[in-house]
Each structure stands twice: as C-alpha cells, then as structure tokens.
Amino acid sequence: MMKLAIVGATLIDGNGGAPVARATLVIEDSRFAAVGPSDKVQVPRDARVVDANGKWITPGFMNGNVHLLDGWSLMMGAGGIEYLARYEGRFVDVIEEAAQIALRDGTTTVFDTFNAIEPVLAARDRINAGKAEGARIFAAGNIVGMGGPFSADFHYAARKTISPTFANRLDAMFEAGVGHQLTVLPHQEVRARIRDYLKRGVDLLKIAVSDHGMMTFGPNRGYQSFSPRVLDVMFDEARAAGVPILTHTLNIESLNTAVEMSADVLIHATLTGQQRIDHDLVDAIVRKECWCEIQTVHAAYQQQLEGNHNPMAFYGGYTHALNERLLIEANAPILMGTDAGCPSHDVLADLPANEREDRPWTLGGDHFHWTQSIVEKGMTPLAAITAATINVARAYGKTKDLGSIERGKLADLVVLNADPIADIRNLRSINAVYKDGIEVERGRLPRVPLVTACGYGKTPQ
Numbered sequence: 001m002m003k004l005a006i007v008g009a010t011l012i013d014g015n016g017g018a019p020v021a022r023a024t025l026v027i028e029d030s031r032f033a034a035v036g037p038s039d040k041v042q043v044p045r046d047a048r049v050v051d052a053n054g055k056w057i058t059p060g061f062m063n064g065n066v067h068l069l070d071g072w073s074l075m076m077g078a079g080g081i082e083y084l085a086r087y088e089g090r091f092v093d094v095i096e097e098a099a100q101i102a103l104r105d106g107t108t109t110v111f112d113t114f115n116a117i118e119p120v121l122a123a124r125d126r127i128n129a130g131k132a133e134g135a136r137i138f139a140a141g142n143i144v145g146m147g148g149p150f151s152a153d154f155h156y157a158a159r160k161t162i163s164p165t166f167a168n169r170l171d172a173m174f175e176a177g178v179g180h181q182l183t184v185l186p187h188q189e190v191r192a193r194i195r196d197y198l199k200r201g202v203d204l205l206k207i208a209v210s211d212h213g214m215m216t217f218g219p220n221r222g223y224q225s226f227s228p229r230v231l232d233v234m235f236d237e238a239r240a241a242g243v244p245i246l247t248h249t250l251n252i253e254s255l256n257t258a259v260e261m262s263a264d265v266l267i268h269a270t271l272t273g274q275q276r277i278d279h280d281l282v283d284a285i286v287r288k289e290c291w292c293e294i295q296t297v298h299a300a301y302q303q304q305l306e307g308n309h310n311p312m313a314f315y316g317g318y319t320h321a322l323n324e325r326l327l328i329e330a331n332a333p334i335l336m337g338t339d340a341g342c343p344s345h346d347v348l349a350d351l352p353a354n355e356r357e358d359r360p361w362t363l364g365g366d367h368f369h370w371t372q373s374i375v376e377k378g379m380t381p382l383a384a385i386t387a388a389t390i391n392v393a394r395a396y397g398k399t400k401d402l403g404s405i406e407r408g409k410l411a412d413l414v415v416l417n418a419d420p421i422a423d424i425r426n427l428r429s430i431n432a433v434y435k436d437g438i439e440v441e442r443g444r445l446p447r448v449p450l451v452t453a454c455g456y457g458k459t460p461q
Contacts, residue, residue: 003028004437005043008053009415011035014389014404016382019421025057027411030436035405055431056419058385059405060108060412061367062392064293065267065337068098068112068120068137070451072341072361074174077155077215079347081162084149084170086344091119092126093450098342098363099127099134100446105364106427108412108435109136109402111337111392113206113246113267117141117176121201133447136435138203138396143248144194144234145182145208145225148174153212176200187230194237204396205238206246206267207231210254219314222251222273235261244396252277259284265291265395267337270323271315277323282330291395293337294324297360298373304354316360321377328378335395336374336388340366345454371424381424411437 004027011023013035024041026034034041043049067074069091073083087094095115102110112120117139124137146153148171150162159167171179178197182190198205208225226234238245246265247258251273258266259281266285269292270277285292297305297316305313327334340363348356360369371384379387393403401410413434418426433440446452 001029002437003033003044003047004050005047006050006052006057006413006415007038007043008051009055009057010419011405012056012058012382012385012421013406014059014386015406016386016390019056023057025405025411025413027437030410030438032405032407032409032411035407052415056416056426057405058414058416058420058427059389059403060414060433060435061106061388062109062111062336062403063102063107063338063340063367063388064111064265064335064392064395065113065295065339066098066102066110066363067114067339067341068095068110068123068363069115070098070341070343070347072339073344073347074114074149074154077158078350079344080149080155081158082346083344085166087450088170090450091116092122093448094342095120095123095137096126096132096134097446097448097450097452099123099137101342101364101452102135103133103433103435103440104442104445105367106414106430106433107135107367108433109138109392109398111204111396112137112139113204114143115139115141116173117200117202118173133440133445138398140204140206140246141197141200141202142174142176142178143206143208143212144178144197145180146175146212146248147171147180151175151180152216153180154215156216182230183225187227187233190230191233191237194234198237198241198243203243204246205234205243206248207234208248209258210248210250212248212250214250219273222254224254224257228257231257231261251275252281256281259288259290262288263290264397265293265335267293268295268339270294270320270327272320272323274314274319276319277326282326282332285327285332286330289333291333291335291391292327293335293395294327294374295337295339295360296321296324296370296373296377298369298376301355301358301360301369304352308352308355310355324374324377328374333391333395334374334379334387335391336367336370338366338370342451344451365428368425368428371427375424381421384424385420385427
C-alpha cells in the first residue's frame with residue numbers, strides 16, 4: 001500500500017471554510033486517509049513525507065464545461081475544416097493530449113459537454129484504466145438536438161468548399177443519432193432515440209433547449225428546439241438513467257424553460273442574447289438550485305477584444321457581464337466552466353498577439369483566467385476556489401469522490417507557492433499537482449504533442 005504524507009502547508013480544502021494553517025494530508029493508495037491540523041493528524045511510520053512548509057494546497061480543479069476537441073474551431077468555424085481533416089483518425093490522441101494539458105496545470109477532472117461520442121468515451125476509458133494520462137473525463141458526446149460541425153448549428157458555410165462525403169461523415173460522427181433530426185420527430189421516437197443513446201455509456205445528457213444557429217443566421221435570432229412534451233421525454237429518460245441533465249440556452253425564454261424543468265446544470269447561463277436576467281428568474285434559479293455554469297472574461301482581456309473589434313467581445317461583456325454580477329450578488333449556485341479546448345496553432349497564430357496570451361478558451365490556463373474574472377465580478381477568492389472545485393462536483397453529483405480534500409475522497413490536489421486568498425492570480429504559482437495520490441510529471445505533458453507540436457500561438461516554420 002502506497003502511503004504519502006504532505007505536511008506543513010496551509011490547506012484550502014474546497015468546502016469554503018477558513019484555510020487550515022500547518023495542515024497534514026495522509027494519502028493511502030489513491031485516497032485521503034486523514035486530513036487536518038498537523039498536531040492532530042498522525043503520520044504513519046511507513047509513509048513517504050513531503051515537506052510543504054510555506055506552501056498552500058487546494059483540491060484539484062474541476063472544469064464543468066470543456067470541449068477536448070477544440071470547441072471553438074468546431075463550433076465557431078475558424079480553423080474547423082483543417083482541424084478535423086488534419087486529425088481525423090487520431091481524435092482519441094488529441095482528446096488525451098487536451099486532457100494532459102488540463103492536468104499539467106492543475107485541472108484534475110473535466111466535463112466534456114460536446115464531442116464525438118466514440119473518441120471521447122474511448123479516451124475517457126483509457127485514462128480511467130491507467131492506459132493514458134490525463135484529467136479524469138466525464139462526457140456528454142453530442143448536444144442533443146444539434147447537428148455536427150458542418151451543420152447549420154455550426155459551420156454550414158464550409159460545405160460550399162469541402163467534399164459532401166467528408167462533411168456528412170464528420171457530422172454523423174458527432175450527431176450519433178441524436179442530432180437536429182430529433183427536432184422533427186414525434187415524442188415517442190425521441191424517447192427511443194434518447195434511451196438508446198444513454199445506453200452507449202455517456203456520463204451526462206446535454207440538451208439543446210435553444211438552437212445554435214447564430215453561426216449561420218446571426219446572433220439576433222434564436223429558436224426553441226423542442227416542445228415541452230419532447231423535453232419532458234428527454235428529462236424522464238435521463239432521470240431514469242441517473243444521468244445529470246445539462247441545458248444549452250442562448251436566450252431568456254429558453255433559460256426560463258430550463259429552470260422551470262429543474263435542469264441540473266445551466267450551461268452558459270448568462271449568455272442571453274444581451275438580455276437582462278430578471279429577478280424572478282434569478283429567484284427561481286436559487287430556489288431550485290439549478291447550477292449556473294458561467295463563462296466569464298476578465299476586464300483586461302475584454303478590453304483587448306473590444307479594442308480589436310473582435311465579435312467575441314459580445315460573448316463576454318456588456319449585459320452578459322451584468323448577468324454574472326447579478327447571479328453572484330444573489331448567491332446563486334455557480335460553477336466553473338470555460339468552454340475551452342486544445343486549439344490549433346494556426347487558429348492562435350491568426351489572432352492579434354494580445355489575444356493569444358491568457359486566452360480564456362485555451363485549455364491549461366483557462367481556469368486561471370476564470371477565477372481571476374469571477375473575482376473581478378464580485379466573488380471572493382475563497383468562493384472562486386469553491387466554484388472551481390466542490391461546486392462542480394455538487395452540480396454533477398460527484399461529491400462522494402471528488403471536489404474537496406476530505407478523508408475518503410480521491411487524492412487530487414494542487415500545491416502552490418503563494419497564497420491564492422491574498423491574490424487569486426497566485427493559483428498560477430503551481431509547485432506540484434497530484435491526481436489519485438500520484439504526483440504528475442508536469443514537465444513531460446503532453447506525452448505526444450499533436451495539436452501543440454508547434455506551440456500554442458506559434459506559426460509553424
């Protein structure tokens with residue numbers, strides 16, 4: 001039995017309480033065996049001892065919304081054609097690379113909410129079996145009711161210049177039988193499709209309550225994808241399968257529908273077509289404890305987007321930022337999600353230089369950006385760490401094993417060189433990362449660079 005004791009650090013356990021000075025953590029095999037002040041925790045004689053005096057410890061971070069095949073390339077169009085063509089046949093490798101980048105910088109668990117189902121489940125299973133390194137993956141596969149990357153929900157314009165055979169093959173891979181075709185089916189057939197889809201082993205069910213047609217039709221329109229009767233069928237099947245229900249919404253009415261139906265996680269809850277969330281809806285979110293995944297942008301980066309006339313300024317600022325503050329002030333249940341992925345070096349090289357650094361949608365540093373931004377919006381540093389750890393576990397029903405540093409839970413933790421309560425940006429001062437009680441060889445990740453082979457943001461020679 002492997003025994004490890006980490007002694008002397010200031011412990012932030014993730015549950016929101018005051019930090020514990022001079023704490024001791026005892027790990028046996030993959031779990032915490034004892035946690036507390038050093039004068040109350042006995043170190044086993046046969047344990048290997050790590051001296052962490054002068055350090056700070058947090059739980060491993062949990063990201064409630066990522067796309068390990070880069071979602072921005074696939075969903076937003078830029079670089080999507082070459083990304084999918086270049087790595088087709090190696091999607092499992094790219095997903096593992098992305099999971100390793102997340103792990104390297106302290107995110108030990110990710111929830112992938114849109115991906116090709118077979119590659120993401122294969123990567124999940126390889127990591128769980130110890131055949132590959134990486135952050136622990138929970139996956140939804142497709143967003144139910146949405147088409148693939150070359151559909152009207154994403155980058156339909158690409159079909160003008162690419163082979164229909166390629167476009168159809170990739171769309172079918174992502175849609176997995178629960179694509180936009182479901183929006184015209186009777187509720188009985190939708191039930192059968194959802195039941196079959198859940199049997200494929202997804203960990204989450206993400207439903208398009210509203211469409212994603214902004215990429216084809218523009219941001220000034222939005223549609224409800226399904227009738228209440230069809231949504232009831234989907235919710236029934238997910239509840240019966242014991243799977244968390246996530247909703248995709250991009251306007252106030254679809255968000256209201258998701259809250260009325262008591263969805264578990266409201267993905268990008270504050271993105272409402274620049275419409276203000278009213279107080280009645282906020283009260284309902286709090287009362288029903290619908291977890292709000294917020295994708296936030298800190299002030300300095302938002303200024304860069306606006307200065308560069310980047311349309312993504314619309315995504316992170318203005319009324320959307322006011323909605324974030326409104327939810328924080330109401331003490332709504334909030335969890336970290338970044339929408340980040342493993343972007344192509346070509347896509348990053350095309351950006352203005354000041355948009356590459358600290359980009360909120362690039363895996364690795366995305367949780368640093370998120371925590372800094374959410375503190376700027378009014379959350380305390382301690383609450384931000386809670387939102388990025390135990391709150392994610394609560395939202396997805398994983399608190400038995402994950403989200404905080406407590407006896408019996410999996411030993412995921414980050415050792416820091418500086419105090420993140422004094423300055424949330426100190427989360428960047430990583431000394432070590434542990435997953436399942438084993439220190440991560442951060443300098444060796446990713447093991448097989450593919451997407452990152454030329455370096456993030458560097459133009460290949």
